[in-house]
Amino acid sequence: MADASTRMGLQLRSTVKQEGIVEISLAKVPTPEPKAEEVVVRIGASPINPSDQGLLFGGADMSTAKASGTADDPVVTASISPAVLKTLAGRLEQSLPVGNEAAGVVVQAGSSPAAQALMGKTVAILGGAMYAQYRCIKAVQCLVLPPGTTSAEGADCFVNPLTALGMVETMRAQGHTALVHTAAASNLGQMLNKICIKDRVGLVNIVRKPEHVDLLKKLGATYVCNSSAPTFMDDLTAALTASGATVAFDAIGGGRLAGQILTAMELAANKTAKEYSRYGSTTHKQVYIYGGLDRGPTEFNRAFGMAWGIGGWLLTAFLQKIGFEAAQKLRERVAAEIKTTFASTYTKEVSLAEALRLEEVAVYSKQATGQKYLINPNKGLR
Amino acid sequence: MADASTRMGLQLRSTVKQEGIVEISLAKVPTPEPKAEEVVVRIGASPINPSDQGLLFGGADMSTAKASGTADDPVVTASISPAVLKTLAGRLEQSLPVGNEAAGVVVQAGSSPAAQALMGKTVAILGGAMYAQYRCIKAVQCLVLPPGTTSAEGADCFVNPLTALGMVETMRAQGHTALVHTAAASNLGQMLNKICIKDRVGLVNIVRKPEHVDLLKKLGATYVCNSSAPTFMDDLTAALTASGATVAFDAIGGGRLAGQILTAMELAANKTAKEYSRYGSTTHKQVYIYGGLDRGPTEFNRAFGMAWGIGGWLLTAFLQKIGFEAAQKLRERVAAEIKTTFASTYTKEVSLAEALRLEEVAVYSKQATGQKYLINPNKGLR
Numbered sequence: 001m002a003d004a005s006t007r008m009g010l011q012l013r014s015t016v017k018q019e020g021i022v023e024i025s026l027a028k029v030p031t032p033e034p035k036a037e038e039v040v041v042r043i044g045a046s047p048i049n050p051s052d053q054g055l056l057f058g059g060a061d062m063s064t065a066k067a068s069g070t071a072d073d074p075v076v077t078a079s080i081s082p083a084v085l086k087t088l089a090g091r092l093e094q095s096l097p098v099g100n101e102a103a104g105v106v107v108q109a110g111s112s113p114a115a116q117a118l119m120g121k122t123v124a125i126l127g128g129a130m131y132a133q134y135r136c137i138k139a140v141q142c143l144v145l146p147p148g149t150t151s152a153e154g155a156d157c158f159v160n161p162l163t164a165l166g167m168v169e170t171m172r173a174q175g176h177t178a179l180v181h182t183a184a185a186s187n188l189g190q191m192l193n194k195i196c197i198k199d200r201v202g203l204v205n206i207v208r209k210p211e212h213v214d215l216l217k218k219l220g221a222t223y224v225c226n227s228s229a230p231t232f233m234d235d236l237t238a239a240l241t242a243s244g245a246t247v248a249f250d251a252i253g254g255g256r257l258a259g260q261i262l263t264a265m266e267l268a269a270n271k272t273a274k275e276y277s278r279y280g281s282t283t284h285k286q287v288y289i290y291g292g293l294d295r296g297p298t299e300f301n302r303a304f305g306m307a308w309g310i311g312g313w314l315l316t317a318f319l320q321k322i323g324f325e326a327a328q329k330l331r332e333r334v335a336a337e338i339k340t341t342f343a344s345t346y347t348k349e350v351s352l353a354e355a356l357r358l359e360e361v362a363v364y365s366k367q368a369t370g371q372k373y374l375i376n377p378n379k380g381l382r
Numbered sequence: 383m384a385d386a387s388t389r390m391g392l393q394l395r396s397t398v399k400q401e402g403i404v405e406i407s408l409a410k411v412p413t414p415e416p417k418a419e420e421v422v423v424r425i426g427a428s429p430i431n432p433s434d435q436g437l438l439f440g441g442a443d444m445s446t447a448k449a450s451g452t453a454d455d456p457v458v459t460a461s462i463s464p465a466v467l468k469t470l471a472g473r474l475e476q477s478l479p480v481g482n483e484a485a486g487v488v489v490q491a492g493s494s495p496a497a498q499a500l501m502g503k504t505v506a507i508l509g510g511a512m513y514a515q516y517r518c519i520k521a522v523q524c525l526v527l528p529p530g531t532t533s534a535e536g537a538d539c540f541v542n543p544l545t546a547l548g549m550v551e552t553m554r555a556q557g558h559t560a561l562v563h564t565a566a567a568s569n570l571g572q573m574l575n576k577i578c579i580k581d582r583v584g585l586v587n588i589v590r591k592p593e594h595v596d597l598l599k600k601l602g603a604t605y606v607c608n609s610s611a612p613t614f615m616d617d618l619t620a621a622l623t624a625s626g627a628t629v630a631f632d633a634i635g636g637g638r639l640a641g642q643i644l645t646a647m648e649l650a651a652n653k654t655a656k657e658y659s660r661y662g663s664t665t666h667k668q669v670y671i672y673g674g675l676d677r678g679p680t681e682f683n684r685a686f687g688m689a690w691g692i693g694g695w696l697l698t699a700f701l702q703k704i705g706f707e708a709a710q711k712l713r714e715r716v717a718a719e720i721k722t723t724f725a726s727t728y729t730k731e732v733s734l735a736e737a738l739r740l741e742e743v744a745v746y747s748k749q750a751t752g753q754k755y756l757i758n759p760n761k762g763l764r
Contacts, residue, residue: 055660309693
């Protein structure tokens with residue numbers, strides 16, 4: 001039987017309106033009665049990852065954000081450019097729930113043994129609609145956290161950890177032996193460093209600030225290049241030559257960085273080439289763009305021969321490709337190492353209503369390294 | 383025994399000098415005595431393909447070209463920008479022969495039966511150093527042309543025909559069912575149209591001039607989009623929706639076209655999508671850049687979800703990948719259809735010395751559709 005207090009819950013919603021605005025608000029929604037194989041999780045913590053912000057903000061220019069509604073029932077609106085709006089035809093006028101992942105306590109369970117076994121357990125879950133007080137989900141989708149793990153500690157068990165592990169797995173599967181990562185001082189970047197140190201994989205970190213060089217060096221990183229330094233291309237070429245990295249994962253997307261990486265990889269490859277080839281090195285050089293911290297256009301000069309590729313990389317597509325069992329192994333590693341390798345740090349914990357305050361939106365929408373928010377949808381509500 | 387007249391021959395050479403110029407000239411070189419498995423081909427015709435011009439001009443700005451030497455022993459020099467020069471470290475101060483492919487008559491043969499069998503035959507050959515009066519090459523590398531085929535007709539048996547066939551093969555191997563081609567009115571583009579009509583493969587042609595739309599329509603092309611037209615993006619999206627093309631081969635490289643193609647592919651994919659996905663369609667959309675008619679930077683907006691790739695495509699890498707036997711089948715098809723599907727047209731036939739006249743360089747270095755040159759290295763020399 002459901003506790004009366006779990007029957008309804010707040011859920012964050014994002015709607016792109018055809019006049020070119022996004023409207024973010026809170027809805028009071030009934031909690032579904034769990035089917036036999038399902039459980040209801042009372043969400044304790046859900047991170048605001050860059051990967052959530054596409055759906056949340058609908059590509060709107062958040063510098064135009066306006067607040068309305070009340071403190072308990074806030075509404076945020078912001079303008080979307082016509083060019084971006086054109087790409088959003090598929091979600092127009094739909095009130096969509098947001099939030100990829102979360103952790104919380106199972107407060108209600110369906111009749112199946114698998115579901116019943118989870119009652120009272122703290123679990124991590126993935127699957128959208130996590131910016132909500134309650135989330136009904138299949139028991140099989142719950143990752144049980146080790147005893148003593150809090151929701152905040154387990155909130156990011158999937159997106160960043162599996163992305164970091166997915167990068168290393170993709171590197172291996174495609175025959176590369178070391179990798180490059182950009183925006184490397186992020187939570188994800190720090191996890192990737194810990195994985196690569198533990199698994200003895202060469203990793204070239206690219207950051208944009210001197211303090212992030214120090215941060216990663218303290219973590220034990222071997223190669224850290226600052227893209228703001230005048231010596232960046234030389235530093236990067238040297239690190240690529242030493243590490244042998246021929247695949248990169250780029251969180252930034254816009255600007256010239258992806259092309260610079262390919263150019264430096266080509267320079268590194270040609271250092272060992274025996275004779276000139278008019279088509280460049282035969283070493284395949286690959287950049288995967290998995291984020292869009294810079295939403296501007298990507299630009300590159302093709303000064304890297306013919307054996308190169310740039311493409312999108314998406315965690316869900318990667319997990320589908322490797323299949324359930326291989327993915328489950330990765331998930332179990334995350335749960336086992338959630339307080340060490342995969343530990344995240346957050347700047348602030350906010351309620352759903354607080355997440356819609358303009359002063360908070362202004363901070364977390366910047367997606368700056370070291371400015372990561374955690375939503376606690378039940379904060380202050382019981 | 384070698385005929386006295388074949389013992390020495392003219393050969394075109396290109397040298398990038400460290401002070402930042404390219405020097406193109408003619409060298410008098412001894413013809414190698416063929417080994418048992420080799421033959422000497424007296425070159426009758428060799429095309430100046432875009433793929434030859436990278437090696438020939440070394441990325442120099444040909445508007446700075448200057449002539450020196452004499453009419454019979456001409457020298458062309460031109461300036462190379464410091465940025466381009468940096469990428470040419472591997473070929474500095476080396477006098478390199480040029481010319482990917484040619485056709486000619488076997489005038490001398492090694493002692494092996496395979497080599498002897500080729501004496502007097504007109505053959506097509508691939509392998510560099512073809513802008514020369516004589517080329518010594520292994521018998522196994524010679525593609526015997528059908529009786530009655532001239533050197534001019536057989537000059538382009540490899541680069542354009544195998545590239546066109548390679549595009550269709552790559553499309554099939556990667557699970558696509560139709561393809562896009564840019565600069566589609568070129569010799570290569572016309573071949574590709576004939577292949578696709580014959581093999582019933584959907585082909586979306588992108589051209590830049592209205593007269594090229596007419597040219598391809600007359601050839602029987604179903605989809606031809608003019609990228610200069612104000613309705614281009616709509617026209618392209620409609621053609622992609624109708625054809626189902628999800629892979630493109632782009633000869634242009636620079637500018638926004640590659641990104642526009644991916645954007646239109648995404649718009650086409652979303653026309654059939656059942657629900658909105660924040661990460662765009664799951665249809666993998668691919669653009670292969672195989673040429674650089676626009677040597678400027680490539681720029682794109684990533685308005686096409688996460689399932690996309692842009693990469694280099696190189697004929698030699700493709701042929702290596704499919705292996706000798708599969709490649710041989712393609713070559714045999716080319717020889718059999720050299721006067722029909724794979725027929726090329728040329729604007730002008732020039733001698734080696736004429737190819738170094740500034741007024742000719744100015745024309746063929748533009749790589750404009752319908753301005754293709756054929757070198758006859760023995761023209762006027764006997």
